[in-house]
Amino acid sequence: MMYLIIGGAGYIGSHIVKRMYEEGRQFIVLDDLSTGHLEALQAIENNADHFGGKIVFIKGNAGDMSLLRQLFMDYPIKAVIHLAACSLVGESMQKPGKYFLNNVSNTVSLLECMMEYNIKQIVFSSTAAVYGEPEIIPILEDVETRPANVYGASKLMVENILEWYGRIYGLRYVVLRYFNAAGADPSAVIGEDHKNETHLIPILARAALGLIPCFSLFGDDYATADGTCVRDYIHVNDLASAHLLAVDALNDGRSSRIYNLGNNQGYSVREVLNAMEQVSGVSIPCAVLERRAGDPAILVASSEKIKQELGWRPVHTDIYDIVGTAWEWHRKHPQGYDARD
Structure with missing residues (x-):
């Protein structure tokens, strides 16, 4: 089995x-x-416990049908x-x-090429933004989807497209709705x-390193225990594990599914700030600003479905x-992958 990982040089990829x-x-x-960063792939090769060969990297995007056909x-x-996407909520409302x-x-374009070559399995990176501002917490996969921004709407559109390709062509898919x-x-x-x-x-880490003068906290008057927004943080390695379980499920002939990926537990902005201060040993300057438009007070996932159906178990659940x-x-x-930045 060979996989094409689109967006594989990015953070999650x-x-x-x-x-x-x-x-x-x-x-x-x-x-x-x-x-994405080519340096990330090079770092993986250079630091592996064993030599697994050269990672095959192709520069291009999912919309280049000529390149996809060649691949x-x-x-x-x-x-x-498929992980590649524009993902900035604010920018999505401007562009x-x-x-x-x-x-x-x-x-x-990707799906059309896949159908041409009879490739009928895909794991798609979606987002909690498809839910908008939910009325019930924790969020289940079957609640109404009401995106509050273009980013979430674009991901939900793809989810609907995948369903139609499944009906018409027999495509099988796993949609993973990430939280944070x-x-x-x-x-x-x-x-x-x-x-x-x-x-x-990462912003808190930059503040702790002195790379930015202070941390901007947007709103401390939400209806939460300490007045700051609560979010569900999921470790990137636990996300990676879910993707491997998803492709294995498709390989085993499982039918299409949609899963939330979170920790079933929320942490407030102040709790995360305190955690960064504890692990870094640095007191981080903080400026409280006005709320940002469209920020829900609480977003916490229920990930029981993927736990029960695929046996997924997050390892890194503690915020510290x-x-x-x-x-x-x-x-x-401190300067990321490129020290010249």
């Missing part, structure tokens, strides 16, 4: 690649490097793991066309490195563990 590489699975990586002719690909073109149109991906591989070989960082834990692995990565790579 590189952790999936590392697991597959260590397990000796066969795969190739397709990434346009708009947010499907040249390699015996039987399944696709909706970019999100519908990249997230939706490019995925349709966080942390880094405990080896600190790979981690989270974004040019325009918007995620809470999650934050600690992130801190080790940022401490050792």
Whole structure:
């Protein structure tokens, strides 16, 4: 079985690649490097306990049908793991066309090529943003989906498209709705490195390292225990494990499924701030600002479905563990993968 991992040089993708590489699975990586890092793949090769061969990397995106056709002719690909997407909520509301073109149109191009070459299995990275602001916590997969932003809407569109391709062509898929991906591989070989960082834990790490003057806390008057937003953080390695279970389930002939991926537990912004201060030993300056529009007070997943059906068990569930692995990565790579930045 050979897999095509689209977006495999990105944050989550590189952790999936590392697991597959260590397990000796066969795969190739397709990434346009708009947010991914070739250095992440090189770090995986250079720091493996055994030599698993050169990771096959192809620069390109999921919308390049000529490139996809060539890949499907040249390699015996039987399944696709599709992680590549634009994923900034704020930007999606300013540039909706970019999100519908990249997230939706490019995925349709991918699916068309897959059908041409009779590749009928795909694991698709979706998001908790498809739910919008839910009325029931924890969130189950069968609650109403009401995206509050273009990013979430684009992912939900793809979910609906996958269902139709399943009905018409027999495509089988696993949709994984991520909550807040966080942390880094405990080896600190790979981690989270974004040019325009918007995620809470990396921003806190940058503040602890003195790379930014202070941490901006958006709103402390929510209806939560300490007034700050509560989110469900899932360690990136636990996400990687879920992807491997998903492709194995498809290989075993399982029918299509949609799963939440979270820890079934929420932590507030202040709790995460306190955790970063504890693991780093640094008191982080904090400025309380106005709420951001559209931020729900609480988002927590129920992941019981994937636990019961695929046997998934998250390993890194403690917030200090999650934050600690992130801190080790940022401490050792204060400028990310490229020290010239």
